[in-house]
Amino acid sequence: MTEILVLVEHVDGDVKKVTLELLTLARSLGEPAAVWAGPGYSEVAKGRLAEFGAEKVYVADSADIVDYVVAPKAELLASLVASRAPAAVLIASTAEGKEIAGRLAVKTDSGVITDAVGLGEGFVADQSIFGGGVNVHSRVSKGTPIVAVRPNSTAPVPSTGAAAEEKVDVALSDAARAAKVVERVKQEKGARPELTEAAIVVSGGRGVGSGENFAIIEKLADSLGAAVGASRAATDAGWYPHAFQVGQTGKTVSPQLYIAAGISGAIQHRAGMQTSKTIVVINKDPEAPIFEIADFGIVGDLNQVVPQLTEEIAKRK
Amino acid sequence: MNIVVCVKQVPDTATERKLRSDDKTLDRDAADGVINELCEYAVEEALRLKEAHGGEVTVLTMGPDKATDTIRKALAMGADKAVHLVDPALHGSDALSTSYALAQTLKKIGFDLVILGSESTDARTGMLAAMLAERLGTPQLTLANKVEISGAGITVQRVTDYGFDKVEASLPAIVSVVEKINEPRYPSFKGIMAAKKKQVQTFGIADAEIDAAQVGVANAWSEVADFAVAPPRAAGTVVKDEGDGGVKTADYLASKKFI
Ligand SMILES: Cc1cc2nc3c(=O)[nH]c(=O)nc-3n(C[C@H](O)[C@H](O)[C@H](O)COP(=O)(O)OP(=O)(O)OC[C@H]3O[C@@H](n4cnc5c(N)ncnc54)[C@H](O)[C@@H]3O)c2cc1C
């Protein structure tokens, strides 16, 4: 069977859930080969990739690959595309993942599809465009299909693979070393699941009123094992870090359950959460546009409703 | 410093957006064209850098005739001049062709710094800046919420999954901006009047040495196989809080097995 390359997303040596999703998808279309870019490859990582069906793991663990912006990862993938002639390359459709996909497409003269929410026979991708208004099937017509798939598009299913390790040396070009990362600043997220990967997201907006009051959003999130998100109004006000912004210029999330408290539902916010399976809204204004996409909504003051909900959840556990 | 801002006209997100049934490309006549929001932030950043370091700001747009409205808007904000890449051959270009056409044009007009929005509201590929950097062999300083220039050096804060990275490079460079970077100015009346007199140079594909076989819907690297308007979300239940809103929400969540 032909190989399908899956670029691994990892933090602190741990494989992210989206990679397990991509491996699951790749298995249905060919033979998954994981590509590990950057330092930190470990037995634990190998175990995870094997558990979800990676037959091979290409390991390129030089620090240079992550110390320069995007270009090195695209170069690594391009060299593998040239030498292994894979049937396709799958990448997570995150802001950086899309940039890697874009450079790779130029390098390999291949078509690229971003924000896929499904992938089928012949690498036909499902996309949901115009804020969820139109569903599209698209496919690559030239070169090796490069598909960026959104996190949470498919459920990861285990199935053992060999995960045979193969070291890859890439001699990075000067052009790939043009933009150097000189410092990394991490905004703490605590023990909560990562926003784009979480099954449940609880988001707060301007209606939360202050940074301190975000504690009620966090408590509700913790009672559900959820991630916390925020609207732009809340991140602009400095109530919550920008890394947690949901929307057009923040993260795109597609959880099983999205709870929006004190968020009006501007188009730019909806662009980042409209594909959530179930949407619950708490807002004191019955005219707020977010109610248009709510499966269940409460018209009320979040300062009352949210703590009561948190308490109820605790009671029923 | 010679700054070029890539600006795109997009259908207004407040109106209904459609694909054409014939060639499955964006229906640009169905909705009003407006400047892509993030491109306003790109123009603003270019103007601020010019104000701090001197130089000239050129607007570059690839788009149909009616994209001149968008060019005027950027000129009214304060950009000095514009280049409009317009040619029937460009209709339906995908991200690869668009980046190729823009890269060819940028080579012709020259630049020290190119600024883009990090995403457009219609295509939403978020790939253009990275593709331009790849094609032009210039440093990619994308997803910036802060840009600083000193001499030939440039530093940006790049927004990441976990916070941000500080990234350094030397000019010339390609930058894309996120909306946290600034607050775009409104064009003043004076600005609007002045914009009418500013120079807009029109380029066809031959002027930019663009190979017709690399652009347009027929030569795209990817294609829409088919599309359908999504069924509307079923109307949900909305209830007024009577002091038991939290309990009712918990009931709903329990009915859906979330708790
Ligand atoms: C280029 C660009 C990019 C953008 N990107 C994003 C993005 O990525 N994400 C994003 O979210 N926005 C984005 N925006 C901003 C967007 O247009 C809205 O301004 C923003 O989403 C509004 O946030 P909000 O809903 O929290 O605030 P508001 O619109 O002010 O709404 C607050 C809501 O809270 C309700 N409320 C107030 N008090 C209470 C209470 N006590 N109890 C219950 N409800 C209450 C009010 O009824 C209101 O509906 C972008 C805008 C631009 C121009």
Ligand SMILES: Nc1ncnc2c1ncn2[C@@H]1O[C@H](COP(=O)(O)O)[C@@H](O)[C@H]1O
């Ligand atoms: N046709 C175009 N003309 C000029 N700039 C463009 C065009 N298309 C995209 N861009 C630039 O690329 C950015 C990202 O767009 P996209 O990759 O389509 O999400 C936009 O904010 C613009 O700065």
